[in-house]
């Protein structure tokens with residue numbers, strides 16, 4: 681089918697599924713089976729990652745199946761679909777820094793004035809090493825705690841639990857709001873920004 685359309689001159693994008701289990705022959709596992717749907721967001725994200733990174737999917741029996749897909753489907757009627765979509769998107773966004781053609785979301789491009797403010801504050805308060813990281817910071821995801829005063833975001837992958845050894849906080853004193861950095865092994869991993877509606881509004885647009 682794809683070849684027919686390609687030969688006819690159409691731009692074709694094949695589709696793969698983040699939230700469906702595959703059979704060893706590459707077809708989708710029938711919905712009559714209990715394990716046809718992937719409901720766990722982390723598992724769906726791992727499947728999406730393996731399709732993007734390695735071009736393979738692990739079938740229900742553990743075998744590897746080649747997939748050549750340019751678009752990714754998540755079914756709106758899968759239970760927990762919004763969480764699955766968020767987790768898959770976050771995982772791929774994090775990877776995007778490594779993939780050609782997919783641009784990482786740079787702090788300096790998404791929130792240029794805040795990036796300048798952060799760099800300035802860090803320099804002023806004697807954190808030259810951290811200030812030097814600002815130009816390369818990527819926004820992996822925003823905090824999704826739901827508080828309407830929160831404009832925090834992650835610059836490295838969100839940990840499963842708490843930040844472990846080598847974690848420290850650096851509190852800065854902006855003109856408005858609150859600003860605390862989480863540092864792990866001397867790298868800025870999370871930027872806690874509170875009571876800054878200007879930043880929150882822009883983040884909500886970039887990361888719905």
Ligand SMILES: [Zn+2]
Pocket residue numbers: 823824825826827830831832
């Ligand atoms: Zn939050």
